[in-house]
Amino acid sequence: MQINPYLFMLPRTPGQIVWDYRNHKQFELNLEYSTRLAQLIDNPRAFDTNNIIDTQFLNTGILITSTQRAIEWGWDELSKIFHIGTKNIPCEYTPKNIHEWSRHYLDHCNEVLASSGSGADNSRHATGKLIALPIPARLPESYLADALVNRKTCRSFTGDAITLDHLSTLLYLSLGHLKEREDDLDDSVADGLGARRSSPSGGGLNACEGFVHVQNVECLEPGLYAYHAADHALSFVNPLPVAPLGQLLCGQHFINNLPVGLFISARFDKLWWKYQHSRAYRMAYVEAGHISQTFQLVATSLGLGTWLTGALKDDQVEALLGLEDNTEQPLFFVGCGRSDGQVMCKELKALLNQRQQQ
Template sequence: MQINPYLFILPRTPGQIVWNYKDHTQHELDLDYSSRLAQLIHNPELYDNDNIIDTQLLNAGILTTSTINSPAWGWDELSKIYHIGTRNIPCEHIPKNIHEWARQYLEHCNEVLASSAPAHDMADRITGGRIALPSPSAPKDDSLSNALIRRKTCRSFTGSPIRLRDVGSLLYLTLGYLREREDDCDDSIAEGLDVRRSSPSGGGLNACEGYLLIQNVEDLAPGVYAYHPAEHALSLINRSPDTALGNLLGGQHFINNLPLGLFITARFDRLWWKYPHSRAYRMAFVEAGHLSQTFQLAATALGMNTWLTGAFTDDQIDTLLQLENGNEQPLFFVGCGESDGQAMCQEMRDLLRGTPA
C-alpha cells in the first residue's frame, strides 16, 4: 500500500481537506479519518482491509495499491503543485462537434453574465483627478519587422527624460482601448466586453492593469500613477518611493536611473468571474507576457531601449501601488528609456574583464 503522491493537505477546522491536485478531487476528513491517515503516512503497511476507514481512503484514491510515477521535477514542490494542479481542465462533456460546442459555450456565457461583472476599470478604487495624456502619435519607425529585430534587453540607461507624448503613445499602444477598433463591432460580444487592446486577452476580459513609476518624464512629476485605458489618462496614487528603484526590484541597482517603468498587475476577480478553474491562473501570466512584449516593441519603435524583470518583493509593490486586497496582484515590471545599448551594466563588464573597481 502507498500514499498517493499527488496529495496536498489543507488544515480547515474542525478537520482537514485532502486535495488530489492531479485529479482535481477534494475530500474532507474528520479527526478519526485524519488520525488514521497520519498513521498510514507514517507506515503504509498498517493498512487493514477490515478497517472501513482504510478501505474508504483507498476507494477515494488517497491510498493506492500501485506505484504512481511522478515526473522528474527540478523545482520545488510548490511549483510542481501549481503546474500539475492547473493541467487538464475538468470537463464533464467534451463537445463532439461545432454545434455542441456553440450551445455549451453559450450556456456557460449566459451563466456568467447572470452575475455582475467586476468593475471594468480601476475607477471604483482610484477616484483622484485625472491627467489627460497627449493623443498617441505614430512611432518614428512603425515597421514591425524592424522593431522585432531592434528590440533588446539593456541594463545601462542614461537617465535622460522621456517626452510626455511618447509616454502617451506607449501606453495607448500597450494598454489603451483602441479607438480605431470601436467600429469593429460584433453582435456576439457581450456588452462591457467589447473594448479591444492591441494584445490578446483571455475571454476579452482585459484582466491586466498598468501602473507607471515615473522618475524622469517631461511635464510629469515623479511618482506612481495608475493608467486609465478608457480615458487615456493617468492619476497620481503615490509619491515616489523613498528608496532606490533597485531596492524594489531584487537589488538590480543598474536600473536606478530608469526614467519610466510599468508594473503590470492582474485582476484575478475578472478571471474568477468567467473562468472558475485554476487553469485561468496561467492565463493571467500569459496576458502579462503579451502586454510586456507589446510594450517593448512600442518603446523600441519610439526610439527607446527596454528592460524587464519579475524579481520584486510583492508586499513592497502592493504597498507602492496601494493594492489593498488579494483581487489584484503584481506580476511583472518592464521599463524603457534612452540607453547606450549595452546588454550589461559597466560594473558587470568590468568584473568580466578583470578590471578593478
C-alpha cells in the same frame, strides 16, 4: 491556537510533507507527528504547552497564536497555493547597490556554470536524421519588422527624460482601449466587453492593468500612477519610495535611473468571474507577457531601450501600488529609456574584466 491557513500536505511514505507555502518552509513528519497534527487540526484547543511536538509546531509556524484574515480568492485552492507560494522570492541576501549586485550576480553565474548538469547545451537531441532548413530571408522593411529585429534587453540607461508624448504612445498602444477598433465589433460581443487592445486577452476581459513608475518624464511629477485605459489617463497613487527602484526588483540596481517603467498587474476577480477553474490562472501571465512584448516593440520603435523582469519584492510592490490583500496583483515589470544598448551594465562589465585579469 490556530492551524496555519497556508499549509498543504503531501503523502510521502513512510510520512508526509507539510509545506508552508507563504513562508517557503517545508517539514517532514513521521507517523507520531502526523497523528498529533491531525488531532490539533480536529481540535486546536487540545494544544498542550507540555507536549514537545505541540511546541515545535508552534515554533515552526505550523501552529499560530492568532487568527489570520482569509484572503479573498474566487478560484480553487490550487491556484491560490500557486500564486501565494510563488510570491516574494526567498533571497538570503539582497544587494544594496549596483556594485554589490554585480559581485553577487557574477558569483552566482560562476557557481551555476561550475555545477554539474550545466544547462549551457541548448541543443535538442534528435533520434533521426536532421533536415536542414533554408537560410531565413531578410524580414520585409517595415516599422514592425525593424522593431522586432532591434528589440533587445538593455541594462545600461542614461537616465535622460522621456517626453510625455512618448509615454502617452507607450500606454495607449500597450494598454489603451483603441478608438480605432470601436467599429470592429459585431452582435456576438457582450455588453461591457467591447473594448479592444493591441494585445490579445483571455475572453476579451482585459484583465491586466498598468501602474506607471515615473522618475523622469517631462511635464509629469515623479511618482506611481495608475493608468486608466478607457479614458487614456493617469491618476496619482503614491510618491516614489525613498529606496531606489532596484530595491523593489530584488536588488537589480542597474536600472535605478530608469526614467519610466510599467508594473503590469492582473485583475483576478475579472478572470474568475468568467473562468472558475485554476487553469485560467495561467491566462493572467500569458496576457501580461503579450502586453510586455507590445510595450517593448513600441518603445523600440520610439528609439528607446527596454528592460523587463518578473523578480519583484511582491509585498513591497503591492503596498506601493495600494494592492495589499487585493484581488488585483502585480505580476511583471517592464521599463524603457535612453540607452547605449549595452546588454551588460558597466559595473558588471568592469568587475568581469577585473576578474579575468587576475
